[in-house]
Amino acid sequence: MNENCIFCKIANKEIESEIVYEDDEILAFKDLSAQAPIHFLFIPKKHIRSMNELSAEDFVLVARILGKVKDLAEEYGVSETGYRTVINCNKDAGQEVFHLHVHLLGGRAFTWPPG
Ligand code: 5GP
Ligand code: ZN
Numbered sequence: 097m098n099e100n101c102i103f104c105k106i107a108n109k110e111i112e113s114e115i116v117y118e119d120d121e122i123l124a125f126k127d128l129s130a131q132a133p134i135h136f137l138f139i140p141k142k143h144i145r146s147m148n149e150l151s152a153e154d155f156v157l158v159a160r161i162l163g164k165v166k167d168l169a170e171e172y173g174v175s176e177t178g179y180r181t182v183i184n185c186n187k188d189a190g191q192e193v194f195h196l197h198v199h200l201l202g203g204r205a206f207t208w209p210p211g
Contacts, residue, residue: 098143103195107141117168122161124168124200133203134172134179138165144196147185165200174202 098104105111106125113125116136127135138161144150150158162181169179179202184191 098195101143101193101195103137103139103193103197104143107139116172117164121157122164124164127199132201132206134169134174134201136168136200138198138200139195145194146191146196147183150196161198165198169200169202172202177202178205180206 097108102111106113107123113123113128115123115125117124117138121141122138123141124136124138127137140154140157140161142157144154165181166175169175179200182199182201183196184199
């Protein structure tokens, strides 16, 4: 738990969120500023600042998160139409919240390359 981290507070239920999945290690909730009909954020409950701070012992957890992204994409009906997963890291990628999170975006078409 990082006292200054908004996603730690969400994981700790100190800040409300619309939770779509939860287990001991992972929380998924709706993005407050949805950029697509489906826009969920998947976080490890433990504080990891960004991709740069991932250690080998976190790899299983990250793989579990991706597995849940896949499951929820199916559950919310975007598996066949398609979806995008995004992990922003640091300034150039526009990371705003420094607690590792995976965006799941679906329900509309996206352009490539991203801006
Ligand atoms: P980043 O740019 O760091 O990858 O994305 C952070 C995301 O977190 C943004 O899409 C933003 O809308 C979302 N976000 C920021 N604060 C909150 C919050 O308090 N609650 C929820 N549900 N989403 C948030
Ligand atoms: Zn945190």
